[in-house]
Amino acid sequence: MEKGYLTIVLHAHLPFIRHPEHKEFLEETWLFEAITETYIPLLKVFEGLESDGVDFRVTMSLTPTLVAMLRDELLQERYLYHIGKLIELSGREIVRLKWDPKLLRLALDYHYRFTNARDMFLNKYGRDLTSGFRRLEEAGKLELITCAGTHSYMPLMNTSKRVRAAQVTAAVRQHEQVFGKRPKGIWLPECGYDYGVDEILDDEGIRFFFTDTHGVLHATPRPKYGIFAPIVCPSGVAVFGRDIESSKQVWSSVEGYPGDLNYRDFYRDIGFDLDYDYIKPYIHPDGIRIHTGIKYHRITSTSDDKDVYDPNIANEKAAEHAGNFMFNRQKQAEHLYGVLGRKPIVIAPYDAELFGHWWYEGPEWLDYLFRKIAFDQEAVRTITPSEYLSENPVNQIAAPSPSSWGYKGYNAVWLDSCNDWIYPHLHMASDRMIELVDLFSDGNCDPLTRRALNQAARELMLSQSSDWAFIMKTGTVTDYAIKRVKLHIGIFTRLYDEIKAGRIDEEWLSAVERKDNLLPQMDYRYYL
């Protein structure tokens, strides 16, 4: 009999980035990279476990914006183009590296990975990866949960319950449509919880969500089992708190597994390393060097000296780290079981894109972990939150504390001198959306107005993506994030003015609909 449970949560998210007005667009490659390096490898791991008869449980959120992009025909086609280029490039590398066997081995492996990714994308999943995840859920191995419509940061949307609720409603409806059933759980964007959010979740039939450690640990009254059991809000929705120890072992930039010197180095990419004339067709059309995904070195040290990557050693490391993680969870479960007198549950959530993209060996680590948990020990059992709640229905009622998993534990990342300027605009747009919705609350409006209202909702939601404020804070593609906020507020404002004036430019509206085509079932009445 097990002494405790482990719930691994993978949060897969990308902001909605789709630019049909350009032939190619740099930020769209985030999606293509994630497909090749994270989503397909994860599907392979889970399907491999399944076919090998290894019992395991994993929980995943696929955000509505990510799902929209995975199912979009233009982006699917562009992915095929993108992976085609990588297949070509890795093929050329095989020729170029004829005299360097260590690098040649790696080029051959990349060529295999890319051709395999293309094959699976096209032939196995019919271009729609969501079908792969859905099937795994139907097979009982995976619990799919949702996230807010456009990954909006709830604590800073604090002046209107209806505006928060609409994000949740939009997500739940899409989830039902794409995955065939209503989600029982949700991953709040950035684990951003604020007073009242749980009531909104309850309205949509959601039974559980997650917060960072202090969200549960600082609940009122004190949680008897700390973070090792969920608490239940007075509204009836359960909350699971993130476990710090299992987080540190993976996330920490200082002591976490991904920093091991034998693992693949992210930065030594041939897009930067190789001669310009050779690599030119595979980098940005303007000649700016970018990551290709083909990398030949291991981390080696903190200096610029990097050795050639050895996949065998790295694979051994992944196995060793998986064993170490499992060992720690075993010890943790056994100890806590003694202290609590109840089987503890350890919640280990991670961004899905860590696995395979930032941490190349991540999927291998997960594979080893699930196999070792299944065969090498008996103290810990992997479980989904829904399974846990049905086996452990009696839990303490307590109100969680507002919190997030962002730096410093609250809202500072998204509310700072670099991004605070967006909120007057987001709040005004929210107020105006409510105003519009109340004008047509009986649902009586002509089709054109309805289209405009629905698109206004989409534009508002796009402006509310927490990604823009996050990017401004971390300073990566800041200009792009600023443009996106201005663009969507600008489009929203024009739609608002046109709807109120009763004069909607149909041609322009159609262009907007074709471009920002996420959440096709969006209905402005979600805001009622």
Added chain:
Amino acid sequence: MPEKKKEKSVKAGAAKKNVRKSAAAGKTTRKKAAPGTAKTGKTTPRPPRQKPEPTASELSLDQVSRQYGSPGAEYRVVEEIPDLPDSYGKTRVVALMVDPDWIHVFWEVTDEDLKKAKQALGKWFESAARHLRVKRVGGSDDDIEVLEQFYIEVGEQVRNWYLRVPHHDAAYQVDIGLLTTNGDYFMLASSNVLRIPRNGMSDVIDEKWTSVAKGYFEKIYALSGGFQVGMGSLQLQEKMAEFLRGEVSSGALGSFALGSGAVGAARERSFWLRVGAELIIYGATDPRAKVTLLGEPLKLRNDGTFSVRFALPDGTRDIPIAAESPDGVEEREIDIKVERTTDEKKPVFK
């Protein structure tokens, strides 16, 4: 959906004629006359450099554009990214929590509402200064009770503020208004009520969910927070506060869009130099010849030229390039020998 067929390129030897269509691009490339050495006795002229044929992947980008709509007006929803307005013509104040120690407030005051203030205040208007009135409130939503308050002066051009929260586990409401020199406050707008949580373990204990064991909660807190068991609650709180300012969060590695999160060891950016060497072997022959390089068949371009690029590690390499005439009668060979050594010198500090 079946994958798109790759465009076939026309076989090089198919036609001796000069003109050959390049399938995808729709361009015509002139094929030079087949080198005829015997007739004139002159050496075969080097063919002019040709633009490489578009590869399969380049083709499909054009195809993608054609199929889904080439970039154009219909997808451009705005010609320029619109500027956000400076103000919205509505007086209001909004309060947002940064963390339990800081609140962010933003506001707008319309000229109209200032005029109303002027009318109401009369002679006291000119000397009145704009102030935020920060109120700690209690009671219910419908019956707000002010427990304490203080004022912060803000300039007329100022539109937002970060203010320090005096008490955790409290609710605040912030007004924007004018404070006259005789101490009256004319409120222009009032914010939402903002609840600030406690920044630590709750002091409310549910009798049904507790333990009589001494130091039980401290133990649970330590285990939950990943701290050493045995610390007192004050020390634990401090540890937790430290942790919340620390590194374990999505911010440490960042979500995908971050792009800069360094996995693993932070990169030391000291001075560095990296050098690689590659070898390009290129040449030309009769387009119908059979060419080998290092004994392996080498593909010629349609004009009979070829080039191959290799990473060149240290060592000596013999590279024979051989060509057999189209009629199979004659063989030519050129051998190239290349040696690379690398001498990485110790850094010199001037």
